[in-house]
Amino acid sequence: MVTRGLGPRPARIVVSGLTAVVVGAAGLATTVTSPATAADPCVTAFPESGLTDGQAVEGLTVSKGTDPESGAFTGTISGAPLQDGIAPGVDLILAELTSPAVDKNGIWAGMSGSPVYADPEHTQLIGAVSYSLNEGSTHLAGITPASAMLDLMPAPAATVAIPRKVADRLVADGVATRAQLANGMRPLPTPIGVSGLTSRRFDQLAGWLDSQGPVANATIGSTTSTADASDIVPGGNIAASLGWGFVSAAAVGTVTAVCGNDVVAFGHPFNYTGDSTYSLHPADAVAIVPGATFGGYKLANLGDRVGTISDDHLAGIHGTFDAGPTAYDVSSTATYQGRTVSGTTHVTVADLVTDAGLANAFAASDRAMDKYGKGTARASWTITGKRRSGAAFELTHSDVYTDTYDVSSAPLMDLAMQAYTLLENQSEAVTITGISTATTISDEAVSWRIGRTYWRKNGAWKRVTAKSPAVVRAGRTANIRVELYSRDAASRYVTVPVTASRKSAGRTGRLALQGGFSGGEDYYFYDSSEEFVDAYGDSMVGGSVPESIPAVLEQLRADQRNDTIASTFTVRGTATKKRSLALGQVVSGSVLVPVVVRP
Structure with a gap:
């Protein structure tokens, strides 16, 4: 069987923000520990009416590791809040920020959710850094008000226009150029970082995640981050994961506030799904990468799952520290010349189980072969699922495949066809709950x-x-x-x-x-x-x-x-x-x- 790569699955258009890029998360455990801040008093929202032009502010974010002080910044309020700037009833606060990292990279992807305070004691929360200019790097940040984040008020919004008078003042003060201000402000990018795939597999599969927002590839991390629930503090890293393990897909941003077992972050939607089933993870920032696809962005390693992101709304995401959402496992084993590689990915977004199963199988075969090339693959798999009534079903298949170009791809074409035949049937809605694959590969490619x-x-x-x-x-x-x-x-x-x-x-x-x-x-x-x-x-x-x-x-x-x-x-x-x-x-x-x- 000759294939030249799997094409992207058609994706619906979704307006969403993005955070940072996941470097690695293989082999994560699922131990849940209580956050160190669980007993701390909840933060108070600083009233927008109390803000004044030029008012000093300070905030927390992580530029490396897990310490929010590592990226601490200061700044000043720029003018009065833009009334209904984000949505009816949700204003947008503008502030000019500065720190060594901001001065170097501008407002970067991964700062989403960084808390901004009105007092040095960090008890009066103004809001979260969540918007930046559409054009180029800038010190000008858009802040989602704390009151909206704490209430998680949903409403439609994509970009925020800058009023002419405000734009004139910002240009005169040298804060931004006219070209930067022309397109208004947008939610900070929150790219879904994918780890565990080679660049070729990422190119083949990235389109399947487009419905969840823009996707960025990342180098596979060799070790699991030691970050845990105690690192999820205001200004600390937080990750919302669609799936983690052998292959991971997650977005990393910043915690805005923690109150008991509740966490709010990002300051803008992730995928704007309302109810959500992402797993909540701490993260360890590796570096802030300047420029590149999304402007400056944060690279990070995921820590263990410590809870559930259950809400994805206009003002941000909300999660709780708990055992985490239901996870559907996809597992793969691949053998080549006596070398066997096995791995499992835990998927919490049911619509992505099939895509994750394909990615997981690719990763196992590529690591076993340690190359792309011709050969023969003897493959078998089992697809499990549930019908509309809740009744379980199972499909088991085995076959032989020969490919003169990329033998790892050959079995997956059939696996994808079978899974999507089930998912896209016109009789009744079904859910794929698991995929397991086993493949033995040899170099002979005789057909x-x-x-x-x-x-x-x-x-x-x-x-x-x-x-x-x-x-x-x-x-x-x-x-x-x-x-x-x-x-x-x-x-x-x-x-x-x-x-x-x-x-x-x-x-x-x-x-x-x-x-x-x-x-x-x-x-x-x-x-x-x-x-x-x-x-x-x-x-x-x-x-x-x-x-x-x-x-x-x-x-x-x-x-x-x-x-x-x-x-x-x-x-x-x-x-x-x-x-x-x-x-x-x-x-x-x-x-x-x-x-x-x-x-």
Whole structure:
């Protein structure tokens, strides 16, 4: 099977902010500990009416490690809050900020949620850094008011326009250029960082996460972060994860406030889903990377899961310290030349279980092979799921795949087809709850193609042609010899038995031979003295209904394996006879053999 990469899955357009990029999270445990700040008094929202132009402010954020003081910043309020600047009833506060990291990178992706205070004791919370200018790096930050964050008030918003008078003053003060202000302010980027995939696999799979927001690849971390729940403090790192483990996908931002077991962060939506099922993690910042795709952004390692992000609204995300949301596991094992690699990814967004299963399988095969290349893969997998009624179902499949370009991709095309056939069926909504794969890979990439056919006459094999059909005696079984050829090996021959019933005497039949792998193949047809027409009912007459889930599962289980030749012998007026010949190697091609049945 030859593939040139998996195409991106169609993605819906989602207006969302982004935070930072995850470097690594492999092998994370799920221990939950209480945050050190759980007993601290809850922060108070500083009234917007009390803000004045030029008022001094200070805030906390992490530029490296887990200490919020590492990126501490100061600044001043720029003018009065923009009334309804974010949404009706939600103003936008502007402030010019400064710190060594801000001076170097501007307001960076990953600062989302950084608390801004009106007092040195950090008890009067003005709000969270959450917006920046659309153009270039800048010291000018948009702040979501604390009152809105603590209430998590939802309302639609994408960018915030800067009023002309405010823009004139900001330009005059040298805070920003006219070009930067022209497009208003936007939520700080919060890219979903993906770890565990090579750059090629990231390119193949990144489109499947587009519905969750922009995606950024990251280098795989070699160790798990030691950050824990005690590091989730105002100004500290926080990660919202779609899945973690062998392959991870998460966005990292900043904690705005902690009150008992409750946490608010980001200051803008992640995916704006309202209710959400992300897992909550601490994170260890590795570095602030200047420039690049999203302007400056933060690289970070995830710590263990410590809770659930249950709300994703306009003013930010809200989570609690607990055992975490329900996780669906996808697991993979791959073996190559005696080296076996296994890994499991825990997925908390049900819609992404299939995508994570594909990514997990890719990661296992790539780590086992430690290269891209040709070969043969003997793969098996199990897909588990639930129907609309809650009833469980399971689909198990195994097959052989040969690829001359990228053997790791070959099995996953079929896995994706089966999973999405189930998900996109028109009968009832289903949920995929797990995927497990096992693959053994070798370097040999020999595949076969059906060639010429022969029948036995007078003790010798005679080639079948349009003018010289095969002959079988009624009531007996005869063998048809089939040539298999390959560019990588000498031709080989197999025999396919054909049994003609007594009732078929004097008629001409048709033997159809079909290789298991049919992608991009040619078909060869021989003339016959009889015409065969398959009659199909018109589904438009009287209407129709989609196939049921049991029917879809039955069809998928009946799929022909790539390493078999299916034979179908048909004679009009008699029962069709079907057989399957297993070869153990991939075979393609198709041929129709005319067969004359003699008394």
